[in-house]
Amino acid sequence: MNTIDWKNLSFSYMKTDYNVRCYYRDGKWGELEVSSSESIDIHIAATGLHYGQESFEGLKAFRGKDGKIRLFRVEENAKRMLNSADGILMAKVSEELFVEACIKAIKLNLRFVPPYESGAALYVRPLLFGSGPKIGVSPADEYLFMVFVMPVGPYFKEGFKPTNMMVSRDFDRAAPLGTGRYKVGGNYAASLQAGNLAHLKGYSAVLYLDSKEKKYIDECGPANFFGIKNNTYITPESDSILPSITNKCLSQLAQDMGLKTERRKVPFEELETFEEAGACGTAAVISPIGRIDDIDTGKSYEFSTDGKPGKISEKLYNRLRAIQYGDEPDPYGWVTIVE
Numbered sequence: 001m002n003t004i005d006w007k008n009l010s011f012s013y014m015k016t017d018y019n020v021r022c023y024y025r026d027g028k029w030g031e032l033e034v035s036s037s038e039s040i041d042i043h044i045a046a047t048g049l050h051y052g053q054e055s056f057e058g059l060k061a062f063r064g065k066d067g068k069i070r071l072f073r074v075e076e077n078a079k080r081m082l083n084s085a086d087g088i089l090m091a092k093v094s095e096e097l098f099v100e101a102c103i104k105a106i107k108l109n110l111r112f113v114p115p116y117e118s119g120a121a122l123y124v125r126p127l128l129f130g131s132g133p134k135i136g137v138s139p140a141d142e143y144l145f146m147v148f149v150m151p152v153g154p155y156f157k158e159g160f161k162p163t164n165m166m167v168s169r170d171f172d173r174a175a176p177l178g179t180g181r182y183k184v185g186g187n188y189a190a191s192l193q194a195g196n197l198a199h200l201k202g203y204s205a206v207l208y209l210d211s212k213e214k215k216y217i218d219e220c221g222p223a224n225f226f227g228i229k230n231n232t233y234i235t236p237e238s239d240s241i242l243p244s245i246t247n248k249c250l251s252q253l254a255q256d257m258g259l260k261t262e263r264r265k266v267p268f269e270e271l272e273t274f275e276e277a278g279a280c281g282t283a284a285v286i287s288p289i290g291r292i293d294d295i296d297t298g299k300s301y302e303f304s305t306d307g308k309p310g311k312i313s314e315k316l317y318n319r320l321r322a323i324q325y326g327d328e329p330d331p332y333g334w335v336t337i338v339e
């Protein structure tokens with residue numbers, strides 16, 4: 001049975017054969033279990049449901065020209081989930097357990113790893129949440145860690161091209177000393193209103209300003225922001241930004257290409273001076289930004305007038321994709337060969 005239309009996959013849920021689960025009870029993690037069910041049995045008073053004690057990860061596996069399956073930077077995702085667990089007082093999933101669970105979930109669903117030619121990938125979604133009951137606000141005593149996978153299409157079906165984003169001071173995604181730096185569901189709930197408004201107005205995402213002063217560039221929808229000018233790759237420093245692994249990779253690759261890199265506060269007015277701008281994350285690698293409209297002042301910032309991404313963004317994108325698919329060497333050991 002192989003009726004998947006690899007060329008027309010989107011980023012949406014698809015049932016695959018198996019998922020893996022691990023339960024934390026009585027102060028310790030149990031064995032990794034394999035399930036073919038899409039459902040979980042969950043306590044009605046689970047903290048994950050009531051108090052947002054939940055975090056997730058997202059990473060991808062790619063089938064290369066050589067037929068090998070490469071999982072990208074899984075150790076970094078493992079570390080980030082450890083950090084999220086720390087941030088909202090959940091039981092910690094060790095790096096070993098995290099990596100083992102991801103690899104197992106991929107190996108159990110090999111027939112869903114898209115072929116090289118399709119430009120698609122297998123998206124891996126680890127999830128950790130408080131599954132034990134509490135009705136007073138406190139961390140749960142029991143946790144469920146699970147990993148499921150699904151094939152997803154290339155983000156840019158009509159090719160790698162810029163989209164427009166909006167800025168509004170009417171919304172915050174995360175508080176300066178809140179949970180913005182952790183990959184937790186609560187941040188996403190907090191971003192739905194703004195995201196919905198952006199989509200209604202025809203924008204692909206919201207560029208958030210820092211919540212306290214509304215002076216600095218913060219997170220870019222569900223992605224990190226970067227700008228390029230004077231041969232420099234610049235990305236904002238902020239306590240409420242989720243540290244994107246893609247952003248770290250791009251910063252390294254930019255250095256390899258001879259660019260300078262800066263991670264610092266980026267004043268909103270500086271937007272005017274960037275030659276290229278983009279959002280980065282696992283889903284798209286880079287979403288080049290064509291224009292940013294400040295819907296409060298009516299001012300616009302234009303980065304692409306010909307509908308094409310900037311030269312440096314395109315180079316970075318191609319270089320990272322080449323490492324992910326195994327077309328080019330992996331000098332930093334970013335890739336784990338699954339099989």
Ligand SMILES: *Cc1c(COP(=O)(O)O)cnc(C)c1O
Nearest residue numbers: 222223224242244245246281282
């Ligand atoms: C996951 C995520 C990103 C991107 O991180 P990657 O590791 O590059 O996929 C950026 N911002 C937010 C808010 C995220 O949740």
